[in-house]
Amino acid sequence: MDISGYTLPTTLADLLSNSLVLHQIAPYLPTSAIYALAATSTALHHVVHDSSEVFRYLDLSTVKSAIVPYEPLDSGGISWRSERMDESLTEDEFYSGPLRAIFSKLERRCMLYNVHIMVLDGLSVPADLVREIIADDRFNVRILSIREAKHLNERKLQQVLRYAVRPSRPAGTPKVKGIYFFGPREPVPVQDDPDEKFKKKSRQASPSRGVMSSQGAQIGAQWNHKSSDALNAALARTEDKWYQSSGRMVAKRPSLEWAETVKACEGIIAFDAVLCRGPRHDPTRAFVADNSRPPAPHPASFLNPAIATVALGPTGCETCHSCPEDPAIFGYAPSSQMPLLSPVPLHSSSIRSAQMPHTNDGSGPPPLYVRCEDCLKGRWCERCHKWWDEGCYAASTVAQRTELQQTEFIEDIQSNGASRVVPKHSIKIIGVRRDCFGCGHTCITCKELFIRRCQKCRNEYCLEDNDASSAICCDWCNYTSRRTVEMY
Structure with a gap:
């Protein structure tokens, strides 16, 4: 001017x-x-x-007025506050009060309809409030995040979602196209408390008996974790956890009802998790062939629809580097096979932007290998995340503890026409076994790294889960003080 x-x-x-x-x-x-x-x-x-x-992107998870700072309504029959409340007030209406007040304030200022991406992670979000966000015309939310929400009735939420995607729904509904629900919320940065920092230093300075409990071992473990994350990102060419060898992506195993709900919402509402596409979930493969009688259903082969909770990385099976169901690749696979990636997109409310993996080198999208735990039983190492598909290792579907070794043999055809059976090169050890309850099911490579045999009692022990152990002795043999029996 x-x-x-x-x-x-x-x-x-x-x-x-x-x-x-x-x-x-x-x-x-x-x-x-x-x-x-x-x-x-x-x-x-x-x-x-x-x-x-x-307010196109509205994050209320850090707003103090959106948090309910009260205890549950009924705590042993004792009233939690002295003020009188309306007797017709339901529990859901009470816990949704702070968010409803914020929504009412935004609506009076004509801002509520402009919100396309809404983040309510960790807040009190009853199912009735989710129903209003999905169904009411005053909302125009396209992507909703309710991860780790409190006072949320999952059964009621499933009914709300199934009703929203019913075949007789009005045209153009529901407006919500993506929901973040299964994964963990984004970490909130918290300022360090001086007293807590002093206590932490005191704990680190205190002497410990275990070789893995020392300060140097803890620092080494942290650097190993960081280097493992960097290696996974380099192998997958992306920072998105679903495309890395991240293991379990969902802390709490979803119920079968959630799998049916996600299947009913296919093509209408996307989630931050997808259905498992393993061959055991395909009804056409749930038969066994027998020449003496017609094909009959096998009781241990077919599995009901389940949500894939394990990210297996970009390399596929450890032996064939593929899988029977073919990996999902963004841009080629249907949108229902791609999960919503974390964090929630900031500038775009389209499902494509929420599902698109961002590669580090700008190359094409990596393949997505995900399975449910039932399809990986006996074939997935919970430490290094190696896995074998059904064609490379036929693990037992009944026993929880499967055999660890499987030997492959080939016929060595001699020049004189005689054949003899010899080992291929060496014993091929695949599959997993639970040698340590803390480590879970691990492969033979991880067992050699962390499982040791005590030189005194000759029992096996884990270096990480036995804090008082050493490199040559288990925690019991390495404990020099007087042993007492604890009755409780």
């Missing part, structure tokens, strides 16, 4: 008046910072309250 020959500098209000700039900056600002910015001047107040780009 030119006034009397002087050019005024560009202000922050002028910069944020550009919708493109505001669209890129607003998702990185907390809600409290946005309101603090609007309170600084009249120009910024108009920019915040008159623009539709400010």
